[in-house]
Amino acid sequence: EIVLTQSPGTLSLSPGERATLSCRASQSVSSSYLAWYQQKPGQAPRLLIYGASSRATGIPDRFSGSGSGTDFTLTISRLEPEDFAVYYCQQYGSSPTFGGGTKVEIK
């Protein structure tokens, strides 16, 4: 089973700042089957990025994904108030798994 390790656990930033979230896999993720989700309190997760770098339908272009193999990054170019949430990466190749999450909080 592929283990995904997300860092940092918590990111304290101000609106307008850039957020960089990391997701490291214990083995190479095949064909960049890597997704990112956003979850706000009391809500279901929302798909942001699939295929490591493709934005899902309706996702603003301030969200971008990059990486391949074992190292992936989600970047939020300028944080909006509604972006403060928990973010999860997921590999959906063989036996899918989620990372432990990164909380982006207001500084």
Added chain:
Amino acid sequence: EVQLVQSGAEVKKPGESLKISCKGSGYSFTSYWIGWVRQMPGKGLEWMGIIYPGDSDTRYSPSFQGQVTISADKSISTAYLQWSSLKASDTAMYYCARSRDGYNIDFQHWGQGTLVTVSS
């Protein structure tokens, strides 16, 4: 509009059985994967398993294999997650989710969640 509507919250005792549901609408139910995701209180997301209602192909996470059963009734566009004997540690929010397309199993659409509480 794609919608996944899950059954309501449940309160059960240890050892009881339970089956929760997820009804899909607004798309071809048999052409997309439906998955189940657990979220224990205050914790992260855990991938449990998926089913392709078109042919009932079902896959489980090793962590959940043998602990739950995933099924689907395509005649009523509904997927299910069931337990034969609940434990207190099954207390969690359970989400169903639909794959983005028929081949890739990232989840584009999500249900509202079903809260399962297991307590004596």
